[in-house]
Amino acid sequence: MLVCPKLIILGLCLLTTSCGGDCPVECKCVPLDRGALRVDCSFRDLNSLPSFPKETAELLLQGNQITTVPAGAFDNLVNLKKLNLSSNPLHCDCTIRYLMMWISDGDVEIDDGIRCASPLSLYGERVSQLAGSQIASCSRHPRLCSDFLFNDAFLHILIILLLFLMICCLAAFKKIKFQIKVSDHSVDHKWYRYTRARFLRRRSYTYWKDE
Ligand SMILES: *[C@@H]1O[C@H](CO)[C@@H](O)[C@H](O)[C@H]1NC(C)=O
Numbered sequence: 001m002l003v004c005p006k007l008i009i010l011g012l013c014l015l016t017t018s019c020g021g022d023c024p025v026e027c028k029c030v031p032l033d034r035g036a037l038r039v040d041c042s043f044r045d046l047n048s049l050p051s052f053p054k055e056t057a058e059l060l061l062q063g064n065q066i067t068t069v070p071a072g073a074f075d076n077l078v079n080l081k082k083l084n085l086s087s088n089p090l091h092c093d094c095t096i097r098y099l100m101m102w103i104s105d106g107d108v109e110i111d112d113g114i115r116c117a118s119p120l121s122l123y124g125e126r127v128s129q130l131a132g133s134q135i136a137s138c139s140r141h142p143r144l145c146s147d148f149l150f151n152d153a154f155l156h157i158l159i160i161l162l163l164f165l166m167i168c169c170l171a172a173f174k175k176i177k178f179q180i181k182v183s184d185h186s187v188d189h190k191w192y193r194y195t196r197a198r199f200l201r202r203r204s205y206t207y208w209k210d211e
Contacts, residue, residue, distance in 0.1 A: 024050035032057055036079060049073050058082040062111070067091045067118075071098040080106075086113025092122045092130065094138035103128045 023029035027041035027050065036057035041050070043063035049070070052059060057079050066088040074080065090096065096116070103110055116122040122134060 022053055024052060026050055027052075029053070042084070052077060054078065056080055059084070061085045061088065062113070063087045065089060068095045069099045069102075071095070073098070074102055080108050082109045084111040084113075086111045086115070088114075089117035090115065090127065091118045092116035092125065092127065092134075093119070093136050096127060096130070097132070097135060097138070099127055100130055100132075100135075 023037075023039065024041065026044050026046055027039050030038040030040065032038055035055055037053055037055045038058040038060070039052055039056045040060045041064070042060040046061070046064040046066060049061075049066065054076050056077050059077070059080060059082065062084045064087075066085070068091060069085075074083075090099075099114075103114070110128065112126065114127045116125045116127060116130070119136075122130070125134070
């Protein structure tokens with residue numbers, strides 16, 4: 001019976017991969033003092049970053065094929081003291097901004113060898129020394145006509161249809177209001193004629209009785 005909760009926890013761990021102390025399968029984790037970990041993922045031909053345990057104090061990523069560090073990749077590593085990312089073919093387009101900021105913000109000891117491999121104009125530049133102006137802007141590429149046709153045109157048509165429907169509804173509503181008013185009026189009129197006829201009839205009746 002005790003197996004069940006353990007299985008559930010294991011399942012949750014597999015789903016979230018955020019359970020403390022889980023070593024990425026590609027890496028080797030060595031415990032340091034006070035629960036800290038050295039996570040050694042060096043020279044593994046990795047081309048993307050696995051998720052690291054939050055106890056990671058030293059992260060060795062040198063000698064891989066990592067081209068980008070996605071925004072937020074190191075945010076949960078609050079105990080990180082050392083990072084080695086040298087000998088990775090980093091592509092220094094606008095996505096490198098996260099790493100630049102992360103390096104300049106934190107007090108993590110980083111290796112000098114974190115350098116751009118591409119684009120050609122930035123080859124060999126240290127990421128820690130890059131200026132914002134050297135990095136291509138993050139604005140989107142000019143979009144293709146087909147993008148417009150399949151995404152925006154559809155939206156625009158939808159909006160126009162909605163507006164058209166709204167106008168139709170408003171017009172219909174106005175018409176109904178007008179009809180109610182007109183019929184109210186004709187009811188009033190009929191009622192007036194009816195009561196007046198009754199009054200006249202009664203008056204002639206009393207005259208007739210008096211005579
Ligand atoms: C980082 O890794 C490179 C390549 O293995 C190595 O030459 C360098 O000494 C390492 N840096 C540190 C600070 O350990």
